[in-house]
Amino acid sequence: MHLGNVFCALLAWLSVRAQGGTLVLRIEDLDPGRCKPAYTAQLEDDLRWLGLDWDEGDGVGGPDGPYRQSLRTPVYADCLEALSKRTQVYACYCKRSELHAAQAPHASDGTPVYSGRCRALSPRERAEQAQRRAPSLRLRVPEPGQDRVAFTDGHLGPYAENLARDCGDFIIRRSDGVYAYQFAVVADDAAMGITEVVRGRDLLSSTPRQLYLYRLLGKPAPRFYHIPLLVTAEGRRLSKRDRGMDLGYLRQRGWHPEEILGRLAQLGGLLPSEEAISAYELARLFDWSKIPVENIVVPEDFLNGFR
Structure with a gap:
């Protein structure tokens, strides 16, 4: 440390x-x-x-173990199934940005906004892509102007993002089967009854994505405190x-x-x-x-x- x-x-x-x-x-x-x-x-x-x-x-x-994410795959699989039933999830065959999806993204990383390229693939195109490589899974966010995710941080105050403009559809599972940070922490916090999260302000922009996941899963979100x-x-x-x-x-x-x-x-x-x-x-x-x-x-x- x-x-x-x-x-x-x-x-x-x-x-x-x-x-x-x-x-x-x-x-x-x-x-x-x-x-x-x-x-x-x-x-x-x-x-x-x-x-x-x-x-x-x-x-x-x-009471809520195991407490290592590497042992909690069944929890993530259940949440993924719940999202998939709502057609919020789609296969993505793009390679860029996948390697860091399992890590907490920091503001200095400069993660690009996803274009949504694979969202509109036809069934034939998906079948062709699937022959070349295994897909990652992305979560569909609302169209630009349709929704804004806002919250009040316990330390920094009000904050909001338009997900389509600020991050785009984001990865929830990599092509190698590893679940992404954004998805796993929401599934775990919900399952463990976490009511407060304290973390660095470089993760502030992660919070709207996570709040959107809480909403889709029908789970209460914790209070967030982002520190200097x-x-x-x-x-x-x-x-x-x-x-x-x-x-x-x-x-x-x-x-x-x-x-x-x-x-x-x-x-x-x-x-x-x-x-x-x-x-x-x-x-x-x-x-x-x-x-x-x-x-x-x-x-x-x-x-x-x-x-």
Whole structure:
């Protein structure tokens, strides 16, 4: 985990603890090529080390398991069948943009709007295409001007999109059978009774697509809180490339969990100045109104001081 991941996990944990809620840890390992068991083990070890425990989920259990998406294919198949009965789903033989469909799309990825090319294929054309390759499955969105998906984010306020204009028909299952992120998280949140989702603001544009899926499936949607990103002085969001901001690196350097959490809490407006503090002590201070709306620049001297 880099510090941007930690910041998001911390705010999600604090919001749940401040409300006396139940925190669910779900491992979103849809893509077998990118998701290794060792990564899951490291992530869970990092969370425990930080003191960010969870009430249900991987390694803990609970009533809505399994909590790894790689084991939840039957849930997705049932939801897909429900959508297919409404003729909302069609086969797509285009290759572009498929590789990343199982991953959470970020605003900086520049995902193009799908043209709808395969929506209008004739039965003969579909049969010809099917001989060449297996199709992915796309979800049909309303025609331009027919519908707008709007919601009020718990942190950022009102937001709306016209799906046809802003994303087009989107993939819900890849041609290799892997279910897409947009589809799987909706199916899982609905099945698990999730009422609140906290995530980075670079995923804000995903929410209208997910709300549209909730509507089609007849399921209640959770409340969404999209938080500011931790960015470099150049405005680039932190990533695994930033080794100095990697939790493994910081642990090796001898940082303590309370030191890291205190630094992040100060950046996030929860503390007036930097101090070492535990997650449970921070929970008493948590208030969404304290969290900045705009992205947070991590100062160059962030790693100085304690070590």
